[in-house]
Amino acid sequence: MSFVVLLTLNTAAGTSAVPVQDLDDFERIEDWSTVAARGAHVSLARDRGRTGPALRIDFDFRKGGGEVLVHKHFPIALPENYALSFALRGSAPPNVLEVRLVDRSGKNVRRFRNPDFRFAKTWQTLRLKQRRFEFAWGPSGEKPLTELGLIEFVIARGSGGHGSVWIDDLRLEPLPPQGAYAGTPVLTASSSRPGQGPQRLLESPPGSAWHSADKGEPQWLLVDFGELREYGGLVIDWDPDDYATAYTIERSDDSRTWHKAYSVIRGNGRRDYIPLPESESRFVRFSLERSRQGKGFGIRRLEVAPIEFSSSSNRMFERIARDSERGAYPRYFLGEQTYWTVVGSSGTGRRGADREALLNEDGMLEVDEGAFSIEPFLYSGGRLHSWADGMATPSLERGFLPIPSVSRERGPLSLTVTALASDDPEGLVLARYRVTNRGAETAKASLFLTVRPFLVNPPWQSLHTMGGVAGIHRLGYENALLRADERLVVPLTRPAEAGVANFDAYPITSDLARDAVPSGKSVIDPNGFASGALRYPLVLAPGETRDVYLALPAKADHAGRDRFLDGAAAGRFWAKRYAEAVRKWESELGQVAFQVPPGDEDLVRAVKSNLAYILIHRDGRALRPGSRRYGRTWIRDGAITSATLLAFGHAQPVREFLHWYADYQTADGAVPCCLDPWGPDFMIEHDSAGQFIFTVANYYRFTGDHGFLKDLWPRVVRAVDYLADLRRQRLTEAYTRAETRRFFGLLPESASHEGYVARPVHSYWDDFWAIRGMADAGELAAAVGDREKAVRYAGLGDELRADVHRSIELTRRESGIDFVPASAELADYDPTSTAIALSIGGEALGDLEPALQQTFSRYARDVEARIKRELDQPAYAPYEFRNVGALVRLGKRDAAFRTLQFLFQGRRPAAWNQWPEIVWRDALAPRFIGDMPHSWIGAEFIQAFLSLFAYEESGQRLVLGAGLPRRWLEAAGGVGITGLKTSHGTLNYHVDAPAPGETRIRIDAGLTIPPGKLVVDLPLPQCPCRVELNGVAQSETDGRFVLRELPAEVIFRH
Template identity: 35%
Template sequence: QTYWTLVGLPKDTEESLFDEYGNLEFQADAPMLMPYIKEGENLYSAAGAAKITQTLQDGYLPVPMVQWETGNGLHFKSEAITSGPVDASITYVRHTLENRSDTLRKGEIIVTIRPAQINPEWQHGGLAPINSIRYEQGIGKPVIINGRDSYLSLSPVDSFLAPQYAHGDIGNALRGRVVLEARADKAGDTVSIGDETRTGLLSAAWTYAFELTPGESKEIVVAAPLHGTLSNLKTAADFGELRQEYVTFWTDKLDRVGFELGDKTVENTVKTQMAYILLNNDGVVIQPGARSYNRTWMRDGAMISSTLMRFGFFEEVREYLEWYAQRVEADGLVPPILFTSGEVYDGWGRNIEWDSQGQFIYAIMEYYRFTGDRDFLEKHFDAVHRAMQYLVTLRERTLDPEHYAHLEMGERLKGILPPSISHEGFITPMHSHWDNFWAIRGWADGIEMAEILGREYLANWARKEANAFSTSVRESIEKTIDWKSLDYIPVDADKGTPDPTSIAIAMFPTEAWHVLPADALDQTFREYSQMVTERDAGPDPYSYTPYEVRNILALATLGYRKEAFDLHEILFKGRRPANWNEFAEVVLSDSRKGVYIGDMPHTWVGSGYVNSVRGLIVMEEDKSKTLNLLFGTPPEWLANDGITLSNFPTHFGNLMMQAKWDDSDQRLDLDVEIPKDPERTIYVRWPIHKEGKPEQVTVEGDESYRVDDHGIWLSGNKFRLVAKWKSGDVLNIAGQ
């Protein structure tokens, strides 16, 4: 298994893949560009490097670099960027060879074009057939593959080589094992070769001679047009300026909201998810991936939208929701999947996924909660109303006795949503509580919208429907537990399947846990926490989906805050490569086992991670109008310079907050400022390593505070809090 990241621009319909070895796939299904160093009889590549590292610019910007060493003094660096307007963008890669030895070094930098994608076969990728190659030697002349422009060298080339596959891949030619039929050695020379074997396995290479004294380096710049046009092509000399423009562009994008943690690795990982989300988007369409998942689900879009708004990206969300709302059908069905063209996905699952109803309503209301845009609510309330009416239509199917009367304990299916596959854990449609939790959230948000807009008659109707539906869901869960003699919350009403990761949404974001039996809910997550700990520590190979990040907030909500952070630390190890701050959809303990991993970076997973980290710091409770601060914050995030939030969006306005833990003095310092709101209450939780009441509490700016064993209640909008505990064991937090 090889891992990769994205290089591109927001809203572009094409993105390049850049892998952990510095190889490039400039667009979907394209042949791969792979660099080598040749010195004498030795051929070096990143895959066999003595040492290799992957990094991002400043630790979080989506400007990837790969650096590797031959083990004998040669150092190679590859870095990739994309530049230009989104309909005429070009990806550039700069390869730099540096002589770090104390002797003169001679050889060749070789950049090959191979008939394979970075995206492997088990990811619906694999081969990228090359049936013909045409090339005219010269700077900026494109290699024409299968009749289309592909890669071009912006640096002077010494030779261009292209063997027939009958003699083997280009690697054989580089080792001098075959005679080349096609090569170009000087400006104006041309190469034209067709595949005589009809395998589609032609390959080629540029060679660049080097002679470097100690400390000297040589740069090679190659480019590829993502949309077939070279109208914005720059020169090799422009790469440095283009790269700085790319860095500045992403810095401005990602630093619009102040978000700093004492743990910079976590901080950087959160920030990078924003970039990956924007890179995965095609136009206004939010997508979870760039290759395997090159379309949109309301399931993914709703949660990714909520993540974007939590970090100040409102325009992107508004454009997406406007686009999706236009496609809500006349009867109220919210299409669960849409192609980026706007056409409704008509494949399997088209009419057996029901979570999109509640998710669409939630997303519309979530936009209002962050922006206060009443006109937006008014504009889309008709679509929301239709979506609620369709929930009634769906429920009517299971209220019919013919749906359940013939089954053992069949009334467990009565009044909930009909079978679906939207839970994603089922191939055969099941009565999924995943859908039910989202419907509960949809009803709650629909009611609130109706009230805001003065549709009291619709609010009353929706309130009646919501209460009846919630009652049915609660009864279904209780009857399934009794029928199967379960001690946990089942995710479906058909078989009583355990799946804590799907149950977790009942706490965040659906706030539907009032329908769950408390003892079974507690048992569900205590058993899950124990399982993960044992899985991580055990000797057996395993795999999991990082959707498990949802369980971080579930554990914290249930009071298991230390266990929540322990889970974070376990799942955080699933980033690959770690310094690229990205998650796949599937993680294996054997990181090199080649299996389907969804997409990389997978930004529905990434959004779940961001929401969980943010939730451990700032968590809104919409029903109670409570802003929880330091909800499950570990001391590691409060160490060093602590947590600083500025212009930080919440449902109650932009938050300014500084929080720091002083381990030597056993003291928490917290400064908060947020817009006034008489209906909003603030609850500051004590850090997770200090669950007991402090010995001393001082508050400036709020006289009406109330302290309890778990935190402090405040009603003001600007205050300074200092809480001190008795001296105890020092944590020895890194940096303090």
């Protein structure tokens, strides 16, 4: 959440002798032009403005598109310091607003960006000083712009939708050079007690406190800076007895015309933090209206905070947290990383649940996306205990079910927070707070459950939306219900007390530290900083436990708390929903079973948990990699998560996903790389068509659903045609020259890799997906009986593969490298991208195999260096799990398992069986980590683990056991898998070492022998060895053994 700074133009009157430059009064708009992302629409019109005409921007994101842009050339020199101002109003939903300044080269861009801009229906003026235009991109880096080329207004999709925005009075205001204030303020007051004048209040430490004379109310205190001064707010330390309960802050440039800046009507003394974002004035006046005792006003210390103090709500609370006792605020305000997991339901087969809560390691529960959080505190032994007291221990029910808990112990008391989601009613989240006395004596305590405007996601989680401060504008406790804006907190266990407060009465932890709650029952907070607390007094005998329950409905339209209890006690209500959730998750996650040796069960538990996270992150028919930062759908993520769902028997969600995604394919066959609730996003990415075809074919291979194939076959045809059209762009004579021949026959430049966004390149990732897509389209053509297309599509795939191989060899030779590069231009080493050639492209048996061996031998050496800390790597992305499958396919069994074990250590936290998108070596570093749990990474982990047991090669060859470590086979009970779905049926097998010198595998019926054979590839200690199949001796084998019948018992004697 950010403060939106809207000022009148005369706020800075007199700041410069240089006149304001009127850039555009919009008498004519023909010089303004537009750019819209694919799927979005934008148009311009001349309309009535604030004083004359204005520019009206009409935009529409309902059919997709990431942003619309409006710009005009302004070839002028920029002063050393300046402010750009313009009048603005809008009739539009909240979206991202950017104002970009582009230099004359068009390469260097600085921008102001508000990720959640609320357009006012009445005219306001936005005045942006130079410092608010941050570096966006360009070769000049952080150097300020000295000349202007373009001004661009950008509306990027946040809430999406459509609307209109009006702009008027575009002006450039030269300002004096920025510098720190060096003057000496003069303070005067309406009255003062002898020896307690105000002049030394601003000293640090203050020379003396100020107290007004005992003349009653009102009083005033005036600060004169002697010149215009910029500031971001005020910090006031009040007299403990004679503090103001109501007062107003005003500012002025001339001491005659005053502007109201801030008001407090329920002050509670102690310290007040007054946010005054982007303020500038010569004078500040405190109009003190009402005091606590009616005996005047006292201030012990006054601080004028710098401009950064209120540059955002997060910056202000960082300062407040630093001033407070550790634990009074979320740890991220102290610059420490915090990790969380998701709380949600799998919904139904046809629809995923639309709501997910988050629980972090400190017991903080974010009730829904963008909403507030509930945080527990314990009062005992005369002091308040928070997350900062004691060590937190996270866990999951039964070690893998997505019902998370966090336990914390402090002295004789322990507190465990458990959260779960229920589908009755839909979207219901329940929380249990369990306090246990582990001591030998009776313990007295109070459990406080606070409702505060903070998210679980930290402020540095700033992709698409901000973390940190959220917002609660209205908060009230009535009829045993706590209502926060449009949401309810239902105390199934009635509190002894409940109270709410606005920002004037911060912090509520001061009340909690007195074993009390705020006195208010209903508040409105214009800043959105309202907070509240429920108090539960506890008297616990030794060993006794007390549970407190909350219900958090998705909507606030429930009649009351009795509707949730249905006449049952809170404990029975919880127990019923808890048992239902356990049963449902055991059923959802129990279709495939693994047998591994003791000590490695965590791998199996993580497989089950990540399958659950994939199901939880479904939103309607969408498959999403996360619920917050990545609460969108990418087809590349969906291709891998769909493969995982199919392997575990969850075909219906894949069917729903594909039908939904197919509706957004364009008439020319393009498949959007990404969809969100407002439509498609068409980045320049060329992997999506191949991924869509692959996923359609994969679903059909697993299910044989001819009705589905008939419905989507026209979409597949269109996608192949689109890929063929793209490739034709690189089949011209221009790409036969020496300097361009490495691009011949490839798909065009793309930004499908994050590293290629600034400069799209010919990415082999796209090509391998297209090769697979064309091959799959050929299979599907045969399935629908279209022999002509079956032959043509197979030929297209073969031609593309030949051109890709030729390009890779040219790039290797011309760049002097021995590995398979990720792109033709950069000849870059990126094994995680290249691995798709093996896991999806089936290149392990092709003529790229020697180069792939070089690539992944190097990768395996790098992993060993990282394990030994010989290679410094502060962070990595666990997409690297994809490399495990690549290593298995290349016969590097030991390196594959070693890599799996290394990457497995990156769970954050380990007990929640999950990974963020980025794993930092310093786990507490305040760094962006993507979303968590990250379901695409979870799916890559599952695919890596499955590759140890089974994988498919090109030509529909199924290979068993190629990644199993030898020690698993020799462990008591051996190793096995049951119920794994493949495109050839259900796979069940068990491997063990029944006697010295013997290795045995038993494979059940239920699997059709694939056209490309069924191959057993076990870790035999020595070869060649003798083989016995179903009691009949076979020819010796050098390791791999081909099966042609099932069921089968194969014994290898070595």
